[in-house]
Amino acid sequence: MGEPGAAVEAWVAALGTAFAAGDSAAVADLFAETCYWRDLLTFTWNITTCEGRPAIRAMLEARLAETAPGRLTVVDEATEDAGVITGWFTFETAQARGIAHVRLRDGRAWTLLTSMEELKGYEEKKGRRRAFGAEHGVHQGRSTWLERRLEEAETLGFTRQPYTVIVGGGQGGLALGARLRRLGVPTIIVEKNARAGDSWRNRYKSLCLHDPVWYDHMPYLPFPDDWPVYSPKDKIGDWLEMYARVMELNIWTSSEVTGARYDEATGRWEVVVDRQGQSLTLQPTQLVLATGMSGIPNVIDVPGASHFRGTLHHSSQHRGGEGYRGKNCVVIGSNNSAHDICADLWEHGAASVTMVQRSSTHISTSDSLFKFGTSKLYSEDALERGITTWKADLLNASLPYAIMHEFHKPTMDAIRIEDADLYARLEKAGFLLDYGDDESGLHMKYIRRGSGYYIDVGASELVADGRIKLKTGVAVDHLTETSVVFSDGSALPAELVVLATGYGSMNGWAAKLISQEVADKVGKCWGIGSSTTKDPGPWEGELRNMWKPTQQPGLWFQGGNLHQSRHYSQYLAFQLKARMEGLPTPVYALAPSYHRA
């Protein structure tokens, strides 16, 4: 064992001693003055980051005795880079097994991540614990796997109630559903489309995932090793449909939740579902909204819309450029959807395509994001360095949000050098570029506000060379029968106007399905309180309301990209399973609600 290894061993041993002594002060003293402890359930039954020694000590004073951590064991090799020593250790609490990742500076912890990996007594039946399958011996009246599956489909939601209902059968709902299945939590997933995966299939035809394959695996069943880097939408649709099937998920397709009400007296929900035309009520204890992190479309009110003779719709309604050949098209907005739709219209031979840019946008090319960003943890290179998907997710989670932007600035700097030419040409074309409030680039915009950027897969070239026209620094004033009139008095002929004006917070779904009161009680989803554009404070240090307890008992939000759907579904699943089993789950530092949306 080299020096980094010895340092990690020593620190973990000291931590174990302080834990065993129940000495919160001693534990806090093992941290550097600037320090972060991010806990994923193990101590707090919450997703929360304690920032600074006093916060760590306060958390432990509330939680150390009951958590009873022990059996700390260093695993994997420690490494050192620029004065920071990194190590891993496993541990147990009274309730769970966990893994931890620590970064040491001068012998004290700068960052600590603690992640729940297994609930004691409720381990997944995998590997040596897997089901036997066959029932050897002879059994009169034996039931088969198929009979049990059919019986479950016929009874769950009818003669017996699911513990959990998940609204939405995209990657978020399916990933969580698969984890709950393994943990034995009876669950129904309600999906409005006819087939799982249709939420991808139904989008514009050239769509491919914007994240690379290594980032996108679903839980338990990784893609085969020839899966394309950027999955075409129909291929990922097929994969998700297959996934729901082989994971034995109870997914109700062509079904929509039309309303839900929490019964304080019984602690259960009344969820009204239109199931293939038939209305029925489910009574789960837990309700998960997995309706897409983008929430409800922001449809702006455009004066004159009723007079407009062409097509006017929100980007979420736009099915692709077919049918607009030879037409004049105006797209309001300049983020991902706006770019994708403009390029698709151009590819389909629209007479003119104009993007109306209302405020500045960040652009990073897909290639550069991968080269300078994602590939560090998610790539063939990373795999060769021993960074499995599981390890990559933990490393990803180990960076506290409070300092994450510091790690993204050098990435952004590198991309600005790499793509200097593109950026210069975009500016020359009049495009209003930004790199984030603190120049930290795309990923922080994603975390802080989930918007304000375009991952360039080709449209920026069309903007730079004028094939997509730009209209900037103006607002839409009104529509006439055949044109868009802007605030500066100028006008453009239009047969299609697309409102690529984004989406509201996910709690808009709570307002729509439950009540405005519950939506307000829960408050805004997403964002970390960074006090940057569209991410108002106060500081929370975690994504608001995501994958963790909310102010509304029994209401949860699951969502995000494929990586987040995969990794954070683990923690949401443990929280639901523990509640189903009646385990104590005292939530430390339940976040208050500050913003309605």
Add this chain to the structure above:
Amino acid sequence: MGEPGAAVEAWVAALGTAFAAGDSAAVADLFAETCYWRDLLTFTWNITTCEGRPAIRAMLEARLAETAPGRLTVVDEATEDAGVITGWFTFETAQARGIAHVRLRDGRAWTLLTSMEELKGYEEKKGRRRAFGAEHGVHQGRSTWLERRLEEAETLGFTRQPYTVIVGGGQGGLALGARLRRLGVPTIIVEKNARAGDSWRNRYKSLCLHDPVWYDHMPYLPFPDDWPVYSPKDKIGDWLEMYARVMELNIWTSSEVTGARYDEATGRWEVVVDRQGQSLTLQPTQLVLATGMSGIPNVIDVPGASHFRGTLHHSSQHRGGEGYRGKNCVVIGSNNSAHDICADLWEHGAASVTMVQRSSTHISTSDSLFKFGTSKLYSEDALERGITTWKADLLNASLPYAIMHEFHKPTMDAIRIEDADLYARLEKAGFLLDYGDDESGLHMKYIRRGSGYYIDVGASELVADGRIKLKTGVAVDHLTETSVVFSDGSALPAELVVLATGYGSMNGWAAKLISQEVADKVGKCWGIGSSTTKDPGPWEGELRNMWKPTQQPGLWFQGGNLHQSRHYSQYLAFQLKARMEGLPTPVYALAPSYHRA
């Protein structure tokens, strides 16, 4: 590097030197007097075992110059056990990359396995070579993945011909189909059932795989880690259906090949297919029969059958015990199907179940087969020892058939001790037991004749305690309207008679689909020529006609259990790909045909 490592390094270095010198005699001299070189394509474009130095030397004299092996590199750790040193090395030939496994005794090779792993210039597009998926940039008239898939479905077999047609969409057809897809060989799989996987689903309801999960993975997409040890039939059916979909196989379901004819002039087949009621002709260059290793049912002629008022059918027609409650049932035969059907009838409450045993049968319990046999290479224990599925398959393949029985005798001895009580009770009940001609047990019976055994999953207990009645030492003489009359004059009332009388050789399918002439030219499939019961000589040392060139150009047999379907499909796929690309594929030691069936 310890002593075993040094020994392997020295031997491989000497082999490399002899290869480089083109010195066949020197290579042969590196082998022990008793020695075996099993080649999977790399030197011979065949699946063949050279036994003894003269055979090795003769093979090299024919093939060494053209093969041009080189770049021998020892990989993995060498081990030593009871005087046998085992090592691995990679190598290249003019056409391919390979892996080799060697067992050394006293510094010379006792066994050598050489396996083709990659065709140079035709590497699978996986890992770093995977497709990009998205087409970044803007492309007017771009085609999407879905459009290309639909176009392929609409044209392949209609306006353009597949290079390969596979008859049968069970695990054999699908495994080969997946490999050919990756290698870019246009292929159509013709499956008579409505859905892939139905060949499993359509069988009796309690059926589960008889082999454990670690043995059963399909190529490229292993089961998730909670897959049951013994898959229920409907679950494996769903998996295969999903597999065909996500692997993008062109499978024609509800379709049957009704005839095929080889056109010597064009070197192509005329394959007549009834495709969902529509007759059409495919013209592939290669025709693969993946119709199940069991071939055509052996339906014995029973005098009086036309007078019998009950149900009389072959085991392949039997759909399970439902409907036979309170009925008297007679099952002719005492192998796997007979046992499974008898137990299932008993479970369904038949009034009486009688098994008619015509000759002795081997019984091994499923648990003991796993404990003393399969688990050595395929289990959680094996995985923990670093034996991946890939490595297990190679180790499995590394044992020449000529000495395989020697390795199975100790396993059989252990099982006889473990299950002594069951065997004693079966004999007491009058069951005619055997352990194979040379006491080598079940696996050798499987390899030699593919029959003559029952993997006990419960029925033997019913036989032992008399709940399944036995009738031994008699033949069926004739049926009356209501009974079975035996050669000793005794009779049993019967409302169901099942002929569990086995199957013919796979070349029966060639007779049925092509012609008796071609079936005879190709000869018997399966069996190694051991001159044991039902495996007539002369000695071939490989499974006759399986996965390798046959006497009929363009005709191939793919089949076997899930392990064989997975592993040997690799070699069959390389053979087809090489021919499609026009690479030289001189077949060394093409096996003659000795037996019609």
